[in-house]
Amino acid sequence: MKQFLIALIVLGSLILTGCPKAKKTVREFKEKSAEVTIYARNLNQAFNKAFIDGVITRDELRLYGTVDTAFGKALAAYRAGIEAAEKVVNETGELPKDTILKVDRLLDSVVTAFLDLTVKLGVMSFAQSETVRTILRGIQMLLLSLKAFVADARGAYGLEVNYV
């Protein structure tokens, strides 16, 4: 009986120390998902309005749309990955390393798709403006900070960190 109680205490301690860390990681993944969605929504709305007002051409809106569509697919996969990771945490109290790596790869594809979007914006005629170039660099820095976040998450789980 005594051994059983000790085992229960040890198991409880493991769950109490492991679970918050896993939940914190899932929460951070969710925050990044919401943040990147905010920017994508705002850009979409700005470009739609610009087209309606005659500021950009149909071809420019279409070019923007092709990249945003790719970004949207990556984002949908990332959101599904977070949902699956949260389910694992709720069921087991832990976030397995392979789940972290999977969500990490999905976030990476989201970031890559968004970076592609900023590159495509950079070749449009309006991007000759220094202001736009500065803004695009700002977005790219934000995206690179997301990569740094993933590196932190990997480091916290003792995984290999190979981001710049």
Add this chain to the structure above:
Amino acid sequence: MSDIFRGFEIARRVAEAIAAGRIEAAAVGDMTDEQLAEFDKDVYAEYLASQKEREDLLAEPTPPEKPEE
């Protein structure tokens, strides 16, 4: 509309969109889990709606060019 004006105008609009996004994104970290879930759901729905709006705009027939007078 001249290319210079178009360039300036779209730059201003993109700058506004990003600046507004920064303010909203900064608030995300302070939300409770429930607030974040609700907020994320709304933002994602708005993102999807903006994609649909773009598709509708692009599907509209191009207005015929006016003959030069």
